[in-house]
Amino acid sequence: xxxxxxxxxxxxxxxxxxxxxxxxxxxxxxxEVVRVVPAGGDCLAELPPFGPGGSLRQLAWNAGKSVVxxxxxxxxxxxxLLAGADVVVCTPGWRGVVEVDPGQAPRASWILVTxxxxxxxxxxxxxSDLGVMASTGNMYCTGDPDRAPVRCTEPTAWxxxxxxxxxAALTALASGRPQIVDVSAxxxxxxxxxxxxxxxxRTKNRGKRSGANIGVTREIWPCxxxxxxxxxxxxxxRVPNLQTITRLVAEDGIEAPALTQRDWTTYDHNxxxxxxxxxxxxPIAEYFRRHTMAELxxxxxxxxxxxxxxxSPPQLTASAQLEARGFFAPFGDVSQFxxxxxxxxxxxxxxxxxxxRPVGTDGAPPTWPARPASSTADATPTPAWExxxxxxxxxxxxxxIAIRYFAxxxxxxxxxxxxxxxxxxxxxxxxPGNPCGLEGSDMFDSLNxxxxxxxxxxxxxxGVALARRLxxxxxxxxxxxxxxxxxxxxxxYASLVQExxxxxxxxxxxxxxxxxxxxxxxxxxxxxxxxxxxxxxxWPDREPLGPYGTITDSLAPRFVASALAAALLYRRRTGRxxxxxxxxxxxxxxxxxxxxxxxxxxxxxxxRLGNRSVRQAPHGAFPCTxxxxxxxxxxxxxxxxxxLASAMGLDEETxxxxxxxxxxxxxxDELEKVLADWTRVRSQLEVAERLQAAGVEAVPVADLGDxxxxxxLHHRGxxxxxxxxxxxxxxxxxxxxxxxxxxxxxxRPSAVLGQHNEYVLGEILGxxxxxxxxxxxxxxxx
Numbered sequence: 001x002x003x004x005x006x007x008x009x010x011x012x013x014x015x016x017x018x019x020x021x022x023x024x025x026x027x028x029x030x031x032e033v034v035r036v037v038p039a040g041g042d043c044l045a046e047l048p049p050f051g052p053g054g055s056l057r058q059l060a061w062n063a064g065k066s067v068v069x070x071x072x073x074x075x076x077x078x079x080x081l082l083a084g085a086d087v088v089v090c091t092p093g094w095r096g097v098v099e100v101d102p103g104q105a106p107r108a109s110w111i112l113v114t115x116x117x118x119x120x121x122x123x124x125x126x127x128s129d130l131g132v133m134a135s136t137g138n139m140y141c142t143g144d145p146d147r148a149p150v151r152c153t154e155p156t157a158w159x160x161x162x163x164x165x166x167x168a169a170l171t172a173l174a175s176g177r178p179q180i181v182d183v184s185a186x187x188x189x190x191x192x193x194x195x196x197x198x199x200x201x202r203t204k205n206r207g208k209r210s211g212a213n214i215g216v217t218r219e220i221w222p223c224x225x226x227x228x229x230x231x232x233x234x235x236x237x238r239v240p241n242l243q244t245i246t247r248l249v250a251e252d253g254i255e256a257p258a259l260t261q262r263d264w265t266t267y268d269h270n271x272x273x274x275x276x277x278x279x280x281x282x283p284i285a286e287y288f289r290r291h292t293m294a295e296l297x298x299x300x301x302x303x304x305x306x307x308x309x310x311x312s313p314p315q316l317t318a319s320a321q322l323e324a325r326g327f328f329a330p331f332g333d334v335s336q337f338x339x340x341x342x343x344x345x346x347x348x349x350x351x352x353x354x355x356x357r358p359v360g361t362d363g364a365p366p367t368w369p370a371r372p373a374s375s376t377a378d379a380t381p382t383p384a385w386e387x388x389x390x391x392x393x394x395x396x397x398x399x400x401i402a403i404r405y406f407a408x409x410x411x412x413x414x415x416x417x418x419x420x421x422x423x424x425x426x427x428x429x430x431x432p433g434n435p436c437g438l439e440g441s442d443m444f445d446s447l448n449x450x451x452x453x454x455x456x457x458x459x460x461x462x463g464v465a466l467a468r469r470l471x472x473x474x475x476x477x478x479x480x481x482x483x484x485x486x487x488x489x490x491x492x493y494a495s496l497v498q499e500x501x502x503x504x505x506x507x508x509x510x511x512x513x514x515x516x517x518x519x520x521x522x523x524x525x526x527x528x529x530x531x532x533x534x535x536x537x538x539w540p541d542r543e544p545l546g547p548y549g550t551i552t553d554s555l556a557p558r559f560v561a562s563a564l565a566a567a568l569l570y571r572r573r574t575g576r577x578x579x580x581x582x583x584x585x586x587x588x589x590x591x592x593x594x595x596x597x598x599x600x601x602x603x604x605x606x607x608r609l610g611n612r613s614v615r616q617a618p619h620g621a622f623p624c625t626x627x628x629x630x631x632x633x634x635x636x637x638x639x640x641x642x643x644l645a646s647a648m649g650l651d652e653e654t655x656x657x658x659x660x661x662x663x664x665x666x667x668x669d670e671l672e673k674v675l676a677d678w679t680r681v682r683s684q685l686e687v688a689e690r691l692q693a694a695g696v697e698a699v700p701v702a703d704l705g706d707x708x709x710x711x712x713l714h715h716r717g718x719x720x721x722x723x724x725x726x727x728x729x730x731x732x733x734x735x736x737x738x739x740x741x742x743x744x745x746x747x748r749p750s751a752v753l754g755q756h757n758e759y760v761l762g763e764i765l766g767x768x769x770x771x772x773x774x775x776x777x778x779x780x781x782x
Contacts (some may be wrong), residue, residue, distance in 0.1 A: 004030020004345070004352040005566040005578070011087045012036055012078075012108075014063060014739060015095030016043050017155070018185060019113040020061035021591070023089055023160025025559075026169065027064030028340045029566040034081055034365060034406055036098055042067070043096025046467070048614055049598035049606070053333065056601060060338070060593035063331060064356030068365045073100045077365050078367055087169045092118075095636075096634045102180060108225035109179040117184035117738075120715035127185070129155035130611070130619060131699035134632035136189045137564050139621075141207040142537065148621040148630055149701050151211065152547055153536040153609045158187050159591035160738070163558035164188045168737040170565035171409055172370060175384035176529040177420050180740035187718055188736030192547070192554040193704065195446025196395055196608045198719055198731040200708040202442065205311035207704040212768035214550075217269050218281055219525055220310065220534065220543050222294040227310040227544055229529035232280060234267040237424045241306045241521075242267065248299065249287045256283035270431075301520050308526035309559055310544045312607075313599030318731050321359075324515040328588055331356060336600045341590040342563045343512070343577040345493065347501055351570070363581065383410020384742045388568060391416065391474040393467075393491070395423045396523065397550075398584055399480030399508060402557035402564070407450030408735055409744045410672040412473040414452045414474075414760055419753050422782045426753075435727040438753060445724060445750040449732045453751025454760040455781050462780045471496055471766055476568055478560070482521065483513045493579040494772040502505025502577040504567045508560045510552075512583030524550025524584075531588025532595065538612045555591060556584035593737045617642075617664035622676050622686040622703050630701035631679055631687040637661070640696050647694040650676050724749040755780060 008489040009031040020319050027033040035042070044058035053059070069080045078098070082088065082105035089111045091097060102110040112118060115127035116135070122248035124259060125131070133151050135140040143150035165183050172179040196205060212220035217232035230245070231238070246259040248366055258279035269277070278661055288296065293309035309315060317336050322328060331337035340354040388411040392403045400415070407413045417423060422438050425447070429440035454470075455465040468491070477496070479486060486492040486507070493505050507513050511530075512520045528546045538545040562579045589596065598604050611620035613634070621630040635641045638660055645655040654674065658664045659708060664671050679687050684700035691698035702710065708731075713719065720732045761775075763769045775781055 002350055002352045004354070004504040005570040006030035006387040008573075008764060010085050011089065011169070012081050014090040014098050014100060015113065016091040017047060017057075018091050018094065018095045018158050018161055019089055019111070019165050020044055020057075020313040021158065021311060022061060022111070022169070023065055024061045024286070025163055025166040025341075028356060029563070030352065030354070031087075032366065033065040034061055035067045036078055036081065037067065037069050038096070038098055039069050039071050040542070043094070046096070046098070048593060049602065049604070051262055051597070055596040056497050058599040058770070059332075059334070063337070065468070066366060070098060071127060071318040073098060073104070079104065081365055081368060082108065084368040085170035086173060086371065089113070089165065089169065107178055107373055109169065109181060111169050111181045111183060113161065113165055113183045113185065116712050117187065117716050118182045120712045124697065124768075126695065126697045127699055127717055128634055128636070129157040130632050130634050131697050132157040132185045132189060134621065134699045134701040135186045135707070135710065136193065137207060137702050137704040138189060138548050138703050139632070141193070141209060142545060142704045143209045144211040144539070144542065144545075145209045147539065150538060150545070150611055150621075152533060153606065154536050154592055154595050156533075156547060157185050160192060160558065161185050161188045162591065163737050164568070165564050166592065167405060167558060167560040167565055170562060170569060171384045172739060173569060174388075174565065175739065175742045176700065177741050178461065179742065181737050184716060184739075185736070186712065187716065187734070190707070190713075190718065190733055191401060191735065192549050194443060194549045194554065195733060197704050197707045198446060198733040199442045200602060200705050201731055205704060207548075210601040212545060213367075214525065217277060219546060221285060221288045221297055222543060223288040223451055224290065226293045227534070228288060228293060228307055228544065229310065229525050230295050231523070231525055232269060232277070232283070232284070234264070234269045234425060235427060238266050238306070240304070242303045244285075244303050247285060248303070248305070249283050252287050252290065254283045259283060301517050304410070304519075304521050306522050306526055308522060310529045310552070311532050312535045312605050313532075313596050314605065316532060316596060317600060321511055321515045321517040322586070322589070325370050325512055325583070325586070327501070327589070329355065332358070334597065334600060334693045338590050338593045338596060339491065341587045342515075343580060343581040345581070346577065347497065350576055351578045353573065381741045381743055382406055383740060383744055386410035388412070388476070389474045390414070391470050391477045392479070393478035394478070394481065396425060397443070397447055397553040398524065398560075401554060402508065402560035403478050404447060404450065405557075405561040405735055406564075408746060409742070412452070413450065414454055414470060414756070415448060415751065416454055416456050416458075416470070417753060418457060418782065419455050420457065422753065431759050439726040442578065442727075442730075445727065445730060447734060448750035449698060449722070450746040450748060452749060453753065454757050455740040455754040455782045456778050458491070460778070460780050462775060462778070464489055466761070466765065466780070467491060468496070468499065470760070471503070471576060472500060473764055476506070476564060476572065478506045478508070478564060480508045482509050483507070483518050496576065501561070502571060502575060503579075504564070504571050504577050506560055506564045506567070506580040506582060508584060509558060510584050512586065513581045524553035527552030527556070527584045527588060529546075530585045531641075532592050533588060536592075536595070536606075536608050538608045540608055544608060546699045552584045552588050556582065556587040559587040559590070575732045612668065617661065618671055618675055620672060622672070622679040622687075624679050624682060624687060626683065629684050631684040632697075632699045633675060633687070634678075634697045635664075636697065644691065644695045644696045646692055647696065650674070674756055720746050722749045725752050754781065
């Protein structure tokens with residue numbers, strides 16, 4: 001008999017667009033989700049793209065849910081659902097939703113999603129995806145230096161928010177008591193900048209836009225029929241990549257002494273002169289121009305070159321990797337529907353594969369017996385994941401961010417590292433003038449806060465044996481290595497489950513554990529390109545851009561955390577284990593489901609639009625006084641335009657000329673000039689406060705320093721200061737939600753290498769001091 005991970009969990013979905021994906025994720029993981037909409041219709045039905053059957057965005061996010069319409073918050077059918085619900089997801093203040101007071105279901109956990117949180121000086125501010133992205137520092141750093149900061153054409157803030165709100169719901173369930181969960185979209189998005197805002201007091205880095213570059217080197221390159229992502233950054237992990245591109249360029253008959261005569265083991269892109277970087281780049285650019293995206297990707301897969309095409313739906317739906325993994329499946333009348341972001345493997349196939357069930361039709365709601373009152377409602381609040389023990393292996397950003405969520409909410413996390421092969425994020429500290437060396441990487445420290453650290457040499461049999469003992473200790477194991485790495489250590493799921501049948505394990509490499517491209521190497525830059533986000537970000541007359549922070553590094557971890565949380569709850573309920581296979585690329589494509597469906601159903605490929613929107617006008621970032629200062633402004637409807645025109649003091653003729661959405665779409669250049677002429681003589685804060693007072697979305701486009709000083713973030717306690725053993729006082733950032741009846745936070749910085757060896761080996765594994773010294777002498781702890 002099989003059952004889904006969240007079997008028996010009941011969810012009422014009252015959400016508008018920002019959290020529409022949340023219910024879909026919970027449904028895919030096995031919860032029974034009922035979408036409750038007003039009698040006048042679902043607000044998602046109004047959102048493009050559209051197919052013959054209606055909104056494809058509605059189709060994407062309502063898959064797997066039953067749908068029930070009600071007359072209002074007092075409808076008997078809604079009251080009965082709420083009485084039996086475990087979780088209620090809603091977006092207070094969002095237009096077109098049923099507004100319900102949490103007091104109507106005191107035994108459920110309420111996931112309340114708003115742009116800036118439920119309290120604080122900007123809690124009342126209006127914001128769509130545009131305004132949320134503008135508030136975080138991430139949008140400021142995305143784009144070209146000679147143009148306005150730019151957002152992704154698809155709503156990236158909601159892509160981040162959907163899975164984090166799902167994790168928030170599962171964290172509430174893990175606490176064992178009803179919760180009011182306050183989710184701030186702004187705080188959710190903050191980690192997309194990979195901890196840089198929290199480090200502003202140390203680095204004074206306000207951020208900048210680098211166009212197709214990451215730092216000083218080009219990342220996005222034109223090729224024969226599109227664009228590819230390829231990084232020219234140095235470092236030990238990238239040496240084979242640079243050696244491979246050198247060989248490929250030479251084999252193509254291109255003279256390239258700047259490549260062939262170079263010792264890549266000593267190459268440091270940060271120390272290279274502009275002339276040197278140009279000499280390196282020119283022959284590589286010529287090589288790319290000679291070949292198509294498909295040719296280059298085929299070469300990359302054959303040679304382990306870290307290169308990725310800037311995919312759009314035609315490439316995604318034809319992907320051999322996605323086909324082999326069954327990512328697309330028929331659903332209703334759609335031939336290729338994004339099925340799920342996770343694949344499960346379990347002993348005796350006890351877990352149903354995640355994915356949507358057929359959509360229910362409007363009619364009688366399911367009959368849910370009322371939930372009893374919680375027996376722990378009056379207990380002293382403790383962290384939701386307290387008592388949960390997690391073991392983490394891997395490198396880079398994506399793995400650590402996922403497990404950081406559990407550390408914040410009370411789990412004990414042990415991260416296994418190696419002194420002889422340190423995480424490449426640690427090597428970012430190896431710069432002139434940094435006395436901390438490997439212990440002085442701000443990025444590593446930011447992303448690994450709250451964890452214990454132990455060093456083990458997994459090339460040594462005794463190191464592997466110790467890791468296996470820690471697996472026995474743990475409730476769950478998380479890793480993001482390439483598949484062959486864990487197999488080589490003997491720490492893959494197939495090996496470990498023989499010793500621990502109830503093992504919960506999540507693997508989250510770039511392209512998953514199976515398929516022809518499973519061993520393809522890459523970082524977040526390649527994930528952003530393969531997953532579609534590069535294609536959607538930038539200006540229509542220029543090359544695509546990676547959203548700042550290489551988005552899959554921060555997006556995929558939220559899906560990983562949600563899947564792992566569901567699996568841990570499944571283990572609590574059944575005593576059984578499961579393996580979770582999450583592909584970072586598939587998480588990205590899943591989050592862009594409406595965009596993909598537009599191609600599958602209509603044959604239409606929506607490209608990047610700069611800051612413009614297919615739904616709204618005006619919609620963009622407008623110049624303000626000061627250097628590189630901008631305000632994000634959007635009118636959601638014609639009433640917003642009337643309010644905006646009034647606040648700006650426009651004359652009747654100008655106001656009337658842009659009165660309707662079709663009028664504004666027809667003359668966007670002129671419309672944007674009218675706004676820019678008004679904003680450029682005012683500060684961004686003046687623009688925002690005046691327009692917000694008029695009921696119009698307007699948010700300052702914050703740079704990283706502005707985000708650090710944001711009064712809303714400080715009010716919510718987003719930033720935490722801790723003392724690092726080497727770097728001293730450092731700033732850390734919390735994640736995007738708060739629970740009403742569970743404590744949370746970080747109580748320790750990241751570990752220096754081997755900092756907790758004695759505790760882990762002695763207190764947890766019971767090794768004597770003499771045995772620990774022997775292991776150290778024999779290199780087992782390197």
